[in-house]
Amino acid sequence: MIKDLKRVVVTGMGAITPLGNSVDEFWKNSLAGKSGVDLITKFDATNYKTKFAAEVKGFIATDYFEKKEARKYDLFTQYAVAAADEAIKNAGLNFDLVNKNKVGVIWGSGNGGIQTFQDQIEDFINGGKLPRFNPYFIPKIIADIPSGIISIRYGLRGLNFSTISACASSNNAIIDACNYIRLGKADIIITGGSEAPINESSIGGFNASRALSTNNENPQSASRPFDIHRDGFVIGEGAGALVLESLESALSRGATILAEVVGTGMAADAYHLTGTHPEGEGAYLGMLDALEDAEITPSEIDYINAHATSTHMGDESELKAMFRVFGERKSLNISATKSMTGHLLGAAGAIEAILCIKAITDSIVPPTINTVEVEPEFADKFNLTLAKAQYKEISYAMSNTFGFGGHIATTIFKKWAK
Known part of the structure; x- marks a missing residue:
């Protein structure tokens, strides 16, 4: 039986984007109409049809992890944790003061650890007859790992899973989070999505499907939605995180409410x-x-x-x-x-x-x-x-x-x- 649905509000946000590695920086540069697109630096794209992308700049994994721990995670997971950390701080959450059994994580990603997958297969092919793989290969590539890592990091024992619906993945994560809170299955859910797809596999694959812009002469103006001269999308990377919360939970802890999720x-x-x-x-x-x-x-x-x-x-x-x-x-x-x-x-x-x-x-x-x-x-x-x-x-x-x-x-x- 469905009980009376709870109202759901947003109390925190975090962002790692091509326009900045915080919500404030991302927002400021968005309002200024800046482009986060430039020539690819992550690999040599000389022989690719598309030679540009929207890369995250200045991200330092050890700002969020110990060096040894960072090596366990693909970049898409590192981005996820960084964005979630900001969102949790922005929400003013003290997990010692809430029921962690009712705090969940729902995270979206379309590609998961595609860089790790590429690197490990290359190592295998070039490594001779002996099949050597990193012991973290599987947890680094699977798309559900950010939700697991975020829950482990904070000891959150509520519902926990990942959504995969290609480019709709993180919006589906937000929708699921909203609906589970409405139903009373959780009081608070950390939700969002992350991707780190700027590598040879992704660029080559999307080029093969003729989905990417090839405007290499003017990369910063290559993404031109609704324009009659548009010629494809520009691939980007990063993460966004939101703290969704039942209205009762937010009011009880005196949280600042940023908006309500209503539809x-x-x-x-x-x-x-x-x-x-x-x-x-x-x-x-x-x-x-x-x-x-x-x-x-x-x-x-x-x-x-x-x-x-x-x-x-x-x-x-x-x-x-x-x-x-x-x-x-x-x-x-x-x-x-x-x-x-x-x-x-x-x-x-x-x-x-x-x-x-x-x-x-x-x-x-x-x-x-x-x-x-x-x-x-x-x-x-x-x-x-x-x-x-x-x-x-x-x-x-x-x-x-x-x-x-x-x-x-x-x-x-x-x-x-x-």
């Missing part, structure tokens, strides 16, 4: 392995589901952080879906974070949720950069927040994420009011 929506394109439905059928259904869950009308949404990866079909289908849901609304602000950060794959939903919440609390919409010539059919339908941030009072913000396989995940955040 979650999920659907499927049921169309193609990697391509989106031409009419945005799944996106349309996901947004409607989230609106119904939030018990609000489309006219009440003030801001949408679009999935908007800068692929031809993906951007067009999302615009069609948004038009079906919202109609022509020039007052509706939409922006595309990936124009600045590139596409963080399974971590994208988490960092974009953070920007939605900051937009609500600070009453300002971050910009879409690089976009000059918008798809003609939609150029005048919405406010795509081009080039510069725009001040705006925001009561409800929506975040869209879509993944290979047709996965659709949408969340709606509300300005906090008792």
Whole structure:
């Protein structure tokens, strides 16, 4: 039997991104319209069709781990722990003062430890007849390890698992966290997602599928969502973390409430392995589901952080879906974070949720950069927040994420009011 559903609020956030290794730095650079994209430094990309990416800069693992411990974890797990640490501190959580049996972790990643996998297979192939593998090979590559490590680090004994739905993974993690708290299965859940996919395997694979931009002459402007000249997405890396909490828990410990999670929506394109439905059928259904869950009308949404990866079909289908849901609304602000950060794959939903919440609390919409010539059919339908941030009072913000396989995940955040 389903009991009365609990209200769910956000009390903490943390970020490791191509625009900065804290929420404050990420937010500041997003508002300034900076690009986190540049030529790849993690490996020699000379012979690759795409030679650029949105890398995290200045991340030092030993700021978060002992040197010996850091070697046990792939970079995607290191990013996860760093973002979770910031979110927990931001939430003012003292785990000695809460029931740790009711604190969980739900984490998303689409690729897991792909760098470790590549490195170990190369070592095996080049190592002669004797099969030698690192004893941490398996725990370093599997996608559920960040949720496990975060729980071990803080002794959290509540529900614990990972979500995998490609580029929708961290948004699905947020949705699951929200719903488990609503049902009373947990009081607090650390949630989000992380990726560290900038290596030969990922770049080569996405190049082979013709998904990546190859604008090597102008990498910082290569991610240009909704622009008629877009030619593919720019791969990024990093992590985003949120502390979700029941309203009762947050109030009982005097936490600062940043926003409320009021709507979650999920659907499927049921169309193609990697391509989106031409009419945005799944996106349309996901947004409607989230609106119904939030018990609000489309006219009440003030801001949408679009999935908007800068692929031809993906951007067009999302615009069609948004038009079906919202109609022509020039007052509706939409922006595309990936124009600045590139596409963080399974971590994208988490960092974009953070920007939605900051937009609500600070009453300002971050910009879409690089976009000059918008798809003609939609150029005048919405406010795509081009080039510069725009001040705006925001009561409800929506975040869209879509993944290979047709996965659709949408969340709606509300300005906090008792």
